[in-house]
Amino acid sequence: MTTEAKLIDGKAYAAGLRERVAGAVAQLKADHNLQPGLAVVLVGEDPASQVYVRNKHKQTLEAGMNSFEHRLDASTSGDDVLALVEQLNNDPAVHGILVQLPLPDHIDSEKVINTISPAKDVDGFHVINAGRLATGQDALVACTPVGCVLLAKDAMGDLNGANAVVVGRSNIVGKPVAQLLLQENCTVTIAHSRTKDLPGVCRGADLLIAAVGRPEMIKGDWVKPGACVIDVGINRIEREDGKTRLVGDVDFGSAKQVAGSITPVPGGVGPMTIACLLRSTVIAACAQAGVATPDL
Ligand code: GUN
Numbered sequence: 001m002t003t004e005a006k007l008i009d010g011k012a013y014a015a016g017l018r019e020r021v022a023g024a025v026a027q028l029k030a031d032h033n034l035q036p037g038l039a040v041v042l043v044g045e046d047p048a049s050q051v052y053v054r055n056k057h058k059q060t061l062e063a064g065m066n067s068f069e070h071r072l073d074a075s076t077s078g079d080d081v082l083a084l085v086e087q088l089n090n091d092p093a094v095h096g097i098l099v100q101l102p103l104p105d106h107i108d109s110e111k112v113i114n115t116i117s118p119a120k121d122v123d124g125f126h127v128i129n130a131g132r133l134a135t136g137q138d139a140l141v142a143c144t145p146v147g148c149v150l151l152a153k154d155a156m157g158d159l160n161g162a163n164a165v166v167v168g169r170s171n172i173v174g175k176p177v178a179q180l181l182l183q184e185n186c187t188v189t190i191a192h193s194r195t196k197d198l199p200g201v202c203r204g205a206d207l208l209i210a211a212v213g214r215p216e217m218i219k220g221d222w223v224k225p226g227a228c229v230i231d232v233g234i235n236r237i238e239r240e241d242g243k244t245r246l247v248g249d250v251d252f253g254s255a256k257q258v259a260g261s262i263t264p265v266p267g268g269v270g271p272m273t274i275a276c277l278l279r280s281t282v283i284a285a286c287a288q289a290g291v292a293t294p295d296l
Contacts, residue, residue, distance in 0.1 A: 038281045039097050043081060060278060119287065160185045213249065
């Protein structure tokens with residue numbers, strides 16, 4: 001007899017984390033007159049980015065923080081975006097800065113990201129934070145990877161010695177999540193679309209993190225029985241009736257028959273990203289104000 005995997009409820013975990021963040025914010029105001037502030041910069045009108053930015057704004061305010069939104073026209077020059085970032089770097093009410101990606105093609109994203117003050121880089125994309133993470137120093141860490149590890153620890157308990165396979169090698173998810181799993185004492189394999197015998201590599205995983213951006217690529221027979229599967233993919237695919245539906249990088253229907261625990265899409269990793277962003281903003285604000293970071 002096979003039993004279906006336990007569903008990992010990212011929506012509920014994220015709601016709990018946001019409540020803890022709101023509690024910490026209230027405490028910081030009461031004890032230190034410190035109100036964390038997050039600035040978000042959106043250039044252009046990418047529809048998915050607009051949804052993200054709207055949700056970030058709403059959830060930042062709900063957590064009791066200041067939210068500063070900067071919406072710029074798609075034709076804004078790279079120099080003007082850099083000037084805004086510098087202005088936010090120098091604004092003491094702003095503790096976290098996030099420039100929504102993708103930026104329009106005429107803007108050098110790397111230059112913009114690396115102009116953000118590393119202390120305010122709540123996305124953890126600045127080369128200084130990536131390097132600090134890789135060398136085990138205190139760093140602001142990308143939000144989706146942090147969310148993945150929080151969910152994996154919640155589902156599996158101790159990750160010590162677990163075989164973790166990360167499918168995907170992006171700077172935003174694959175590489176930082178691998179670094180975090182190393183810190184948790186996992187044995188980490190970073191696999192990708194060119195990996196030889198990818199199904200076989202995946203079958204060795206006690207913890208399988210899928211972040212390749214290919215709809216339903218990872219099938220149930222790639223999953224080790226009882227493994228924890230964390231699906232980072234958010235792919236919009238067209239159904240036969242012309243409507244779209246969201247699917248992950250994992251073929252959920254077959255994988256849930258084999259895995260021990262698995263994140264659904266939507267409702268798994270997705271809701272964790274903004275909750276972790278709020279958490280990082282509190283951490284950044286505490287570091288800038290020189291006060292102890294609350295346990296989140
Ligand atoms: N676009 C999609 N996800 C993200 C994210 O986590 N950070 C930024 N800056 N842009 C994004």
